[in-house]
Amino acid sequence: MNLTLRIWRQTGPEDKGRMVTYPVPDVSPDMSFLEMLDVLNERLILDGEEPVAFDHDCREGICGACSLMINGEAHGPQRGTTACQLHMRQFSDGDTIDIEPWRARAFPVIKDLVVNRNAFDKIIAAGGYVTAPTGSAPEAHSTPVPKDDADAAFSSAACIGCGACVAACPNGSGMLFTAAKVTQLSLLPQGQPERYTRVIGMVDAHDEAGFGGCTNIGECTSACPKGIPLNTIGRLNRDYLKATTKRAGTPGS
Amino acid sequence: MDLYTEGDPIADTRAPDGPVETRWDRHRFEMKLVNPANRRKLTVIVVGTGLAGGSAAATLAEQGYHVKSYCYQDSPRRAHSIAAQGGINAAKNYRNDGDSVHRLFYDTVKGGDFRSRESNVHRLAEVSVNIIDQCVAQGVPFAREYGGLLDTRSFGGAQVQRTFYARGQTGQQLLLGAYQALERQIGLGNVEMNARHEMLELVVVDGRARGIVVRDMVTGEISTEMADAVVLASGGYGNVFYLSTNAKGCNVTASWRAHRKGAYFANPCYTQIHPTCIPVSGDHQSKLTLMSESLRNDGRVWVPKAKGDDRGPRDIPEDERDYYLERIYPSFGNLVPRDIASRAAKNVCDEGRGVGPTGLGVYLDFADAIDRLGRKAIEAKYGNLFEMYERITGEDPYEVPMRIYPAVHYTMGGLWVDYDLQSTVPGLFVIGEANFSDHGANRLGASALMQGLADGYFVLPSTLANYLAANPMEKVDASHPEAVAARTDVEDRITRLLAINGDRTVDSFHRELGQIMWEHCGMERSDAGLRKAIAEIRALREQFWQRVRVPGDGEGLNQSLEKAGRVADFFELAELMCVDALHREESCGGHFRAEYQTPDGEAQRDDDRFAYVAAWEYTGTGEPVLHKEDLTFEYVHPSQRSYK
Ligand SMILES: Cc1cc2nc3c(=O)[nH]c(=O)nc-3n(C[C@H](O)[C@H](O)[C@H](O)COP(=O)(O)OP(=O)(O)OC[C@H]3O[C@@H](n4cnc5c(N)ncnc54)[C@H](O)[C@@H]3O)c2cc1C
Ligand code: SF4
Ligand code: FES
Numbered sequence: 089m090n091l092t093l094r095i096w097r098q099t100g101p102e103d104k105g106r107m108v109t110y111p112v113p114d115v116s117p118d119m120s121f122l123e124m125l126d127v128l129n130e131r132l133i134l135d136g137e138e139p140v141a142f143d144h145d146c147r148e149g150i151c152g153a154c155s156l157m158i159n160g161e162a163h164g165p166q167r168g169t170t171a172c173q174l175h176m177r178q179f180s181d182g183d184t185i186d187i188e189p190w191r192a193r194a195f196p197v198i199k200d201l202v203v204n205r206n207a208f209d210k211i212i213a214a215g216g217y218v219t220a221p222t223g224s225a226p227e228a229h230s231t232p233v234p235k236d237d238a239d240a241a242f243s244s245a246a247c248i249g250c251g252a253c254v255a256a257c258p259n260g261s262g263m264l265f266t267a268a269k270v271t272q273l274s275l276l277p278q279g280q281p282e283r284y285t286r287v288i289g290m291v292d293a294h295d296e297a298g299f300g301g302c303t304n305i306g307e308c309t310s311a312c313p314k315g316i317p318l319n320t321i322g323r324l325n326r327d328y329l330k331a332t333t334k335r336a337g338t339p340g341s
Numbered sequence: 342m343d344l345y346t347e348g349d350p351i352a353d354t355r356a357p358d359g360p361v362e363t364r365w366d367r368h369r370f371e372m373k374l375v376n377p378a379n380r381r382k383l384t385v386i387v388v389g390t391g392l393a394g395g396s397a398a399a400t401l402a403e404q405g406y407h408v409k410s411y412c413y414q415d416s417p418r419r420a421h422s423i424a425a426q427g428g429i430n431a432a433k434n435y436r437n438d439g440d441s442v443h444r445l446f447y448d449t450v451k452g453g454d455f456r457s458r459e460s461n462v463h464r465l466a467e468v469s470v471n472i473i474d475q476c477v478a479q480g481v482p483f484a485r486e487y488g489g490l491l492d493t494r495s496f497g498g499a500q501v502q503r504t505f506y507a508r509g510q511t512g513q514q515l516l517l518g519a520y521q522a523l524e525r526q527i528g529l530g531n532v533e534m535n536a537r538h539e540m541l542e543l544v545v546v547d548g549r550a551r552g553i554v555v556r557d558m559v560t561g562e563i564s565t566e567m568a569d570a571v572v573l574a575s576g577g578y579g580n581v582f583y584l585s586t587n588a589k590g591c592n593v594t595a596s597w598r599a600h601r602k603g604a605y606f607a608n609p610c611y612t613q614i615h616p617t618c619i620p621v622s623g624d625h626q627s628k629l630t631l632m633s634e635s636l637r638n639d640g641r642v643w644v645p646k647a648k649g650d651d652r653g654p655r656d657i658p659e660d661e662r663d664y665y666l667e668r669i670y671p672s673f674g675n676l677v678p679r680d681i682a683s684r685a686a687k688n689v690c691d692e693g694r695g696v697g698p699t700g701l702g703v704y705l706d707f708a709d710a711i712d713r714l715g716r717k718a719i720e721a722k723y724g725n726l727f728e729m730y731e732r733i734t735g736e737d738p739y740e741v742p743m744r745i746y747p748a749v750h751y752t753m754g755g756l757w758v759d760y761d762l763q764s765t766v767p768g769l770f771v772i773g774e775a776n777f778s779d780h781g782a783n784r785l786g787a788s789a790l791m792q793g794l795a796d797g798y799f800v801l802p803s804t805l806a807n808y809l810a811a812n813p814m815e816k817v818d819a820s821h822p823e824a825v826a827a828r829t830d831v832e833d834r835i836t837r838l839l840a841i842n843g844d845r846t847v848d849s850f851h852r853e854l855g856q857i858m859w860e861h862c863g864m865e866r867s868d869a870g871l872r873k874a875i876a877e878i879r880a881l882r883e884q885f886w887q888r889v890r891v892p893g894d895g896e897g898l899n900q901s902l903e904k905a906g907r908v909a910d911f912f913e914l915a916e917l918m919c920v921d922a923l924h925r926e927e928s929c930g931g932h933f934r935a936e937y938q939t940p941d942g943e944a945q946r947d948d949d950r951f952a953y954v955a956a957w958e959y960t961g962t963g964e965p966v967l968h969k970e971d972l973t974f975e976y977v978h979p980s981q982r983s984y985k
Contacts, residue, residue, distance in 0.1 A: 099897075100897055116622075116623055116625060117735070118622040118623055118625075118734075118735070119622075119623070119625045120627070120733075122627065123625045123626070123627050124625075126625065126627055126848070127625060130846050130848060130849070132892075133846045133890055133892050133901065134844070134846065134890070136892070137892070138892050138893050139892065139900065139901060141898055141900055143415060144589060145414055145419055145421070145588040145589055145590050146419075146421065146423065146424050146588045146589075147588070147589060147627065147628045147630075148424060148628075148630050148631075148729075149729075150423050150424050150510065150513055151414070151419040151421070151423050151424065151588060152416075152418070152419060152423075153414060153415065153419050166732075169732060173729075173732055173733070175732065175733065175735070177735050198559055198898055199897065199898045202898060204415070205415055205416065206415070206416070206536070208416065209416050209417070209418070209524060209527075209534075209536075212520070212521060212524040213524040213525065213527050213528035214528060216521055216524065217479070217480075217521035217522060217524060217525045218478065218479050218480045218521070219525065220475070220478035220479050220522070221400075221403040221522075222396070222399070222400040222403060222475060222522075222798045222799070222802070223471075223475075223799075224478070225471070225474040225475045225477065225478035226474065226478065227474055228433070228473045228474045228477040228491060229435065229490055229491065231477075232485075232488060232489025232490055233485055233489050234485075234489050235485045235486065235487050235489065238482050238483070238484070238485040238489075239482075239485075241480075241482040242482040242484075242507060242508060242514075245482050245507075245514060245517065246510065246513075248513075249416065249418055249419075272480065272482065273480050276480050276482065278477070278478055278479070278480045279480050
């Protein structure tokens with residue numbers, strides 16, 4: 089099939105950037121979306137132009153590197169699918185496809201379709217862990233975990249840190265990402281001791297990094313390739329409320 | 342042969358002697374410790390943030406060292422360990438099914454086809470139990486039973502259920518555990534994290550590894566980072582084949598640059614080819630996707646009996662199908678080990694009986710299992726995998742059999758290390774898939790995750806301390822002549838790549854190199870084929886340096902430049918792999934030489950001539966020099982594998 093791509097080109101953080109149109113003929117429906125971009129890039133290089141920069145690595149939907157706004161939708165039209173797993177059979181001959189980077193205050197553009205998502209790492213560094221230095225662990229079976237809790241924790245832990253939730257949110261909020269980690273760890277016994285300091289640390293880091301507030305719009309969940317549900321944010325809010333009340337009650341705080 | 346020369350054998354591996362089950366304990370006691378107050382003054386560079394590098398950096402920082410960590414992705418959480426699906430082995434014996442440290446040790450030595458070091462493998466099996474404890478304490482959501490205890494399964498034909506897992510995303514969950522421990526240390530200021538930084542050279546001063554040269558992939562800035570020791574955890578080199586199950590960025594550059602600076606490269610030809618991957622769909626193919634091995638528990642592998650039979654799979658009657666694994670290996674059937682299943686698929690396709698548009702595929706059919714167990718049961722077990730398959734191929738595996746074909750998956754070879762995981766360059770340690778240790782000529786399923794974490798959490802932190810305590814060093818800074826020279830080399834190479842401005846893209850060269858390697862140094866190798874490959878690689882490498890076009894400049898983000906540097910190193914590695922494969926005149930594990938097979942077509946080892954590790958020394962323009970490390974087997978006696 090023959091397609092027309094309109095791609096965001098931006099030479100660097102200081103450049104204003106613009107959409108550029110590229111016809112791409114002879115696209116096979118078996119290609120992945122990124123392979124289609126590879127074909128375009130090979131041609132651009134031979135034509136003496138700079139190829140389009142985009143983030144990618146595993147190309148199997150698990151590393152969270154790929155990050156494309158496709159026709160205004162984070163990761164494109166197929167639900168539960170990252171851009172690298174999207175295949176061209178989802179499009180039709182003659183289509184025009186707009187490709188843009190994630191747009192959010194906390195994710196500045198580096199070049200073309202590549203953004204800086206370091207803010208996510210900062211949120212994790214502020215509490216998204218269990219303090220368990222190597223060697224200090226008790227025997228694994230000393231604490232059984234009910235299967236339902238373990239399964240629910242897993243479902244939240246499935247987040248790949250791609251940032252689609254932020255890109256899809258009109259407020260540019262990173263609350264779904266933050267809540268996914270808070271939920272995973274608060275469902276497990278190992279996560280209890282730090283449960284309340286964690287949520288405060290992570291939410292503060294989230295706000296400091298320039299993400300917007302959550303107003304429960306729900307775009308994040310529809311864009312999330314791993315189906316992280318909106319109610320994780322509800323859980324986070326309950327823990328946060330409890331944590332702030334606790335903090336108010338702590339002597340010297 | 343004219344392709345290499347032989348040097349002195351490797352005399353000392355630092356492996357202790359005495360009863361194998363006491364070696365690690367005794368060694369740990371004999372090793373020196375670094376006084377806690379002094380650790381802060383010592384800087385350790387860790388390249389890589391996968392299971393090996395992430396766990397090592399976090400642990401070293403917890404112990405008080407100053408750690409500088411590097412990865413090429415935008416976040417340490419995206420290292421390719423994230424993609425591991427199946428699980429992680431540990432000798433917990435929670436099932437009471439006869440597992441033990443000794444059995445895991447035994448299975449690993451045997452599975453490696455008697456080409457690994459017993460001392461190392463035993464230590465790996467011992468440490469495996471601590472890994473599970475550590476990960477559970479971090480909040481890794483492993484699969485659990487209704488009673489709340491950890492669930493395990495049998496993997497890759499093992500007779501015991503020792504594989505722990507987290508749905509089909511075990512690597513992801515283990516890596517996030519290590520990543521979170523690392524982020525905690527970053528938050529505390531104990532680790533300086535440098536994402537989107539690529540190591541392009543090793544700095545060796547007075548014979549010791551003292552730093553690296555890195556390129557900031559966003560600004561293009563080249564800098565020299567100095568330290569008291571350097572740890573490489575940069576992963577495997579399967580992408581030398583272009584198409585593999587590795588992530589697009591996986592590369593050999595960090596290891597290869599160290600090799601050029603004196604670190605021996607061991608057993609480069611040992612490559613693992615995984616039998617169940619989604620076949621290539623066309624010239625645009627950029628990588629291959631693994632379908633979990635567990636599918637072979639219920640799927641039956643077949644091809645048509647007749648050559649060139651182009652009927653749809655459902656139109657081919659039962660008696661015109663060849664369930665070749667069940668036919669050739671009646672006792673193991675569809676569950677034969679990876680190397681055997683892969684080669685059998687290649688053989689039937691070479692006979693012209695392959696299926697799918699390219700003829701390079703075999704069916705993995707679930708019709709019987711669906712009849713027997715019902716669609717619901719199959720959905721519960723493999724639903725995610727079936728969906729993934731459908732997303733990629735557009736075919737519904739509940740209705741039509743899956744098509745699969747082998748693909749490059751893992752590299753057992755890597756930088757040579759002694760028992761302390763130290764390379765032949767003092768102060769340079771190598772962990773995870775980047776080293777050659779533990780798996781011999783073939784890795785068992787679910788053992789790479791185990792090795793990465795064993796190295797990073799438990800082994801390296803002890804052995805590195807011993808090195809630092811025993812070798813007090815003067816500080817050196819980036820103005821040292823050796824450091825300046827290393828940096829100049831990096832800058833010159835970048836300038837050279839950008840200046841060629843030829844008429845072919847980096848990818849076109851990489852693809853062609855991959856085809857040569859797959860054809861001649863893949864599932865089956867031969868003397869004539871390998872010689873041909875070496876000539877072709879040399880000719881193509883020359884073309885590369887004359888005709889490659891790298892657009893843009895070195896000043897900012899330039900993905901073509903990154904790829905060009907990696908492919909240039911793959912060219913050199915590729916040749917060494919072929920030389921290694923050519924010199925090893927036997928078949929063992931993942932290395933199958935057409936000339937060395939039993940009358941019924943199985944791999945034939947030659948223990949008298951080849952029971953050694955081949956460690957290659959780089960000599961610049963001359964031929965590589967082979968150093969042999971003899972392997973002795975005191976506990977697991979070499980036998981011929983048989984799966985009939
Ligand atoms: C699809 C797939 C499934 C698998 N499933 C399993 C399984 O079920 N069980 C199992 O045991 N094993 C499995 N394996 C194997 C296992 O995942 C790997 O061997 C293991 O994770 C490697 O870990 P690592 O830490 O050594 O390297 P990696 O995780 O590959 O990490 C390499 C790190 O090095 C960095 N790096 C590389 N080069 C440079 C450079 N030049 N400069 C700076 N940084 C650099 C990267 O950024 C990255 O952080 C699987 C592998 C694949 C590909
Ligand atoms: S919550 Fe979903 S969309 Fe957001 S980062 Fe995680 S996986 Fe991506
Ligand atoms: S490239 Fe890894 S998730 Fe898309």
